[in-house]
Amino acid sequence: MNLQLEVLGSVADIPAAEWEALRRDDYPFLRHDFLLGLEQAGCTTAAAGWEPAHLRLKDQSRTLAILPAWLKTHSYGEYVFDWAWADAWRRMGLEYYPKLLTAIPFTPATGPRLLHGEDVDASFVWATFREQMPELAKRLGVSSWHVLFPQAHDARSLAAAGMHTRHQVQFHWYNRGYESFDDFLDTFSSRKRKSLRRERRRVSEQGLTLTMRNGTELSEDDWTVFHRFYQMTYAKRSGHGGYLTREFFLEVAANMGEQVLMALAEIDGVPVAGALYFCDGETLYGRYWGCSREYDCLHFETCYYQGIDYCIRHGLKRFDPGAQGEHKIQRGFEPTTTLSCHWVASPELDAAVGNFTQQEQAHVEQYRKDAMSLLPFKESQDH
Structure with a gap:
C-alpha cells in the first residue's frame, strides 16, 4: 500500500461530498459545514490561534481517512487543561506551542474524531498517524499531538499505538x-x-x-x-x-x-x-x-x-451538558469518565507526561467514585 499523508490548510480543500462520504454517523460536530463554518466565521484561523492543519491519508488517488486537526498557539477553548505542561516546557527553555490538536474546537463533547472509509480499519489509521507523527512534528514544528474527547475504542487504539491516556470526569444524564x-x-x-x-x-x-x-x-x-x-x-x-x-x-x-x-x-x-x-x-x-x-x-x-x-x-439516550459543574450531580447527572490522548516529540518529556497521566488517573477515578455517592437517587435505584 502506497500511503501518502497530506496536511491541508482549510476544510475547503476537501470537497463536502468527499468529506461527508467518510462520516460514519450523525455526530453534529464533524459535519463539513460546521467545521468549515467555524473557519469562515473567523473562529478557527491562525489569527485566532487555531490554524487548520487537517490530515488526509491517501492510497494513491483514494482518500482513506481525514483527521481534523489544528496548530494551536495557546490552550484556550480545549477543556483539557495543559497549562502546567506549557509552563514546564518554558522553564526548561523549550517551546510548547505550537502543538497539534485533534479536537472539536470549543466543544468538550466525546465523539468520533476520525473520518474513514467503511472498508478502512480505524485502528490501522490511528497507528499510521502515530507512526508518522515524529516526522510530521518536525515538518510542522510542533512539540506534541493531542487528541481530546475521543470515543473509548479510539482511545484504546491510540494507547496501543503508544500514546498516553488522560482521564477526566464530566456529568452526563442517561435515559x-x-x-x-x-x-x-x-x-x-x-x-x-x-x-x-x-x-x-x-x-x-x-x-x-x-x-x-x-x-x-x-x-x-x-x-x-x-x-x-x-x-x-x-x-x-x-x-x-x-x-x-x-x-x-x-x-x-x-x-x-x-x-x-x-x-x-x-x-x-x-x-x-x-x-x-x-x-x-x-x-x-x-x-x-x-x-x-x-x-x-x-x-x-x-x-x-x-x-x-x-x-x-x-x-x-444521553444528555451531555458540557464540562465541569458539580451542581449537576444533585440534578441526576452521573459522573462519567472522559478521555484524551497525548504524544510528545521529546522522549524525556513524553515519559514525564506518561508518568503524570498514570498518577492522575487514580485520583480521577477516586473522585468519580466519591461523586457517585452524591447522586440524588433512591438507594434501591441501579445507576
Whole structure:
C-alpha cells in the first residue's frame, strides 16, 4: 500500500461530498459545514490561534481517512487543561506551542474524531498517524499531538499505538427508559425530588415561559438575541466576548436544521435567556447559555431540565451538558469518565507526561467514585 499523508490548510480543500462520504454517523460536530463554518466565521484561523492543519491519508488517488486537526498557539477553548505542561516546557527553555490538536474546537463533547472509509480499519489509521507523527512534528514544528474527547475504542487504539491516556470526569444524564420528567423524578429520594420540583416551580412563579425550538423554527432575531446572551456570559466570566462570532451563530449554527436546538426563556414575549443545544440520533449536547438578567433557578431550567425533558420526549439516550459543574450531580447527572490522548516529540518529556497521566488517573477515578455517592437517587435505584 502506497500511503501518502497530506496536511491541508482549510476544510475547503476537501470537497463536502468527499468529506461527508467518510462520516460514519450523525455526530453534529464533524459535519463539513460546521467545521468549515467555524473557519469562515473567523473562529478557527491562525489569527485566532487555531490554524487548520487537517490530515488526509491517501492510497494513491483514494482518500482513506481525514483527521481534523489544528496548530494551536495557546490552550484556550480545549477543556483539557495543559497549562502546567506549557509552563514546564518554558522553564526548561523549550517551546510548547505550537502543538497539534485533534479536537472539536470549543466543544468538550466525546465523539468520533476520525473520518474513514467503511472498508478502512480505524485502528490501522490511528497507528499510521502515530507512526508518522515524529516526522510530521518536525515538518510542522510542533512539540506534541493531542487528541481530546475521543470515543473509548479510539482511545484504546491510540494507547496501543503508544500514546498516553488522560482521564477526566464530566456529568452526563442517561435515559433509563423514562416515560416523562415525573417518571425520572420518581427515582429521586423524597427530599431531592421536592427540591428539584421547587426549582422548576420557582421559574414559572417569576412569569417565565420556556420553549424549545429547532433550527428550522428559529428566526434571525432569535439568533441575534442569543449571540448577545452568549457574549454577556463570557463578559461576566472571562472579560471577553467569547470564542464564537456573530457570523457563526447566524450563518453556521442557524443552518444546521434539526441538529441544533434553542431553549428560549421569555417574559411577556420578550426573550430574557437562552441555551443552545446540538443533537444527533442518540445524544443531546448542551453547549452555550446566556441571559439579560438573573432569575432564580432559570439557569437550571434552561440548561438542564429543558434538555432532560427533550431527551425523554424524543427517546434520546444521553444528555451531555458540557464540562465541569458539580451542581449537576444533585440534578441526576452521573459522573462519567472522559478521555484524551497525548504524544510528545521529546522522549524525556513524553515519559514525564506518561508518568503524570498514570498518577492522575487514580485520583480521577477516586473522585468519580466519591461523586457517585452524591447522586440524588433512591438507594434501591441501579445507576
